[in-house]
Amino acid sequence: MVLSTLRSQFPTLEQSNDGYPLCYLDTAATSQKPQSVIDAMAHYYRFDNANVHRAAHQLSARATSQYEAVRDKLKQFINAERRQEIIFSHGTTESINIVANGLTEQLSKGQLILIDSAAHHANIVPWQQLAKRTGAQVKPIPLTADQRLDLNAYKVLLQQQPAIVALSHVSNALGTLNPVHELVSLAKQAGAITLVDGAQAIAHMNVDVQAIDCDFYVFSGHKMYGPTGVGVLYGRYDVLDKLTPLMTGGEMIKSVSFEQTEFNILPNRLEAGTPPIAEVIGLGAAIDFIESLPRDQVHAEEQALLNYLQDELRKLGDIVLYAAHSDNIAAVAFNLADEHHQDVGILLDQQGIAVRCGHHCAMPLMQTLGLKGCCRASIGVYTNKADIDNFINAMKSVKELLL
Ligand SMILES: Cc1ncc(COP(=O)(O)O)c(C=O)c1O
Structure with a gap:
């Protein structure tokens, strides 16, 4: 054992x-942390504490290389195609908000957003807000009598050609597992952008975003033996690149004048401000822990x-x-x-x-x-x-x- x-x-x-x-x-709410995660964060604060990407000094270079190394680790951990497809956020909630907000300009009145009716509020409310901003409509995918997503009802809803389909990989309330490969494939055939909330899946199963073939996959560090305050937004490069940034400010820019701003390229474009550096490093240690098993x-x-x-x-x-x-x-x-x-x-x-x-x-x-x-x-x-x-x-x- x-x-x-x-x-x-x-x-x-x-x-x-x-x-x-x-x-x-109560691991589904937040997992406990192994000593290695606690040590990695303490080590960063004790020896390497500096802001990333910004300074010429050695401390900043060390912090930056540790921070960016976690992006590479995550690319491999979920089998993303490119490291630029990994965006650090503060958690699943923020990741979904980045997507829902970022799609505002691409959505128009009357378009349909399908959501999982067993979803966490984090995968409901941002879509409702998006619908309010755009005049789009949110519809839940019904459940069967035994509380699985109703595949037949889903197929009928897909005939309405939704613009977005937002699913949970695993329900946080019930623990039910959705067949996301099949659900995403059907959504793609209907022409939808797909998001899978993997907050409850990522610690318990191997996740391959290219095999799932979703446009977005999101999760939180703290439910996978890592720290609170850090999350991940995976996005397929071309879809991610079209998101309007939710947050603007430092780091996400290429050039700024009083008249206008040119945004940076991915991944920086969606990571405004000082990121959760210690937390990202702690998340890296959590991935090492999971991969050591x-x-x-x-x-x-x-x-x-x-x-x-x-x-x-x-x-x-x-x-x-x-x-x-x-x-x-x-x-x-x-x-x-x-x-x-x-x-x-x-x-x-x-x-x-x-x-x-x-x-x-x-x-x-x-x-x-x-x-x-x-x-x-x-x-x-x-x-x-x-x-x-x-x-x-x-x-x-x-x-x-x-x-
Ligand atoms: C399925 C699911 N989605 C989203 C969230 C929100 O995660 P966070 O609070 O880390 O942003 C949770 C947290 O319980 C969850 O279980």
């Missing part, structure tokens, strides 16, 4: 809460652990599971009978168990499910069987208390 050997690299997990060992089942084996073990978690919850009784398919990725959504998810979360926390409760930034999905919210337990490379057993034992006592 690979997973059981990785835990010691994550110092946060060594603590206990009120005498209970910390059982962190036997990834196929890790994914298989994560899958087995998730299926064990689903099965144990089923055995517990009085548990309502939502869309708990065996091919889900790293998360399970549930409620305890009719009990309020927040009560369950608080009682679990009193026993050292960290799960997420609420609408999971997916209010439209909650409405579809007829729910105010639910609990979500999610796993990462440091999760082990003992975590699941602790969680299930804690759930037994919560059940005894509440039912």
Whole structure:
């Protein structure tokens, strides 16, 4: 078992809460960080702290080469064709906003934007705002009764030739996996620009953007064992190059006069201002960490652990599971009978168990499910069987208390 050997690299997990060992089942919200990521960021601040791209001095040269090396790492990590296709942002949310804002001038009244109805708000609201600015229309792709994207309904919607199709790779609320290769291929046949939100996929599976064939793929560093405050926008060069910059200012320019400004070429054109340098370097260390693992084996073990978690919850009784398919990725959504998810979360926390409760930034999905919210337990490379057993034992006592 690979997973059981990785835990010691994550110092946060060594603590206990009120005498209970910390059982962190909230990786989908943010992952814990390995020591190597913490060290890489501390090393930058201790030895190399300088702004990038700007100065003649050695510190800046070192900071710049470390920062740019992460762009190369990411190019290889997601198999982008060119390093200029990798844009650093502050997270998935910003990446989607860069795209949605950047397409404003290309969209016109009456055009259609299709969105995943299980999407995170970050992949809904920027499209609504784009529609408001342009007079375009946003339509959700419906779900089937078992909460997968409805392929037939999708194909019917595609007949309306949407301008944009925005999908999640993996639903953050449910953990359901979308067949993005097929969905993107169909969207492209209909002539749409495609964006895939990979925030919940990137840590758990190999992502090849050329194989998916999407125009944009976005994710956050903090959900893949890296720091908060950094994200990635991958864009196919010719589509990325047509985006109007969301942010303007330093770094993204070639020349400025009081009369006019000439923008820089990619990737700088979409990276205005001082970037999150330490965070990018930390993200580089997170990629090194992920790539040091036997990834196929890790994914298989994560899958087995998730299926064990689903099965144990089923055995517990009085548990309502939502869309708990065996091919889900790293998360399970549930409620305890009719009990309020927040009560369950608080009682679990009193026993050292960290799960997420609420609408999971997916209010439209909650409405579809007829729910105010639910609990979500999610796993990462440091999760082990003992975590699941602790969680299930804690759930037994919560059940005894509440039912
Ligand atoms: C699927 C998905 N998209 C977007 C986001 C937003 O990510 P961030 O808050 O890092 O910008 C999240 C975060 O939970 C997510 O899970």
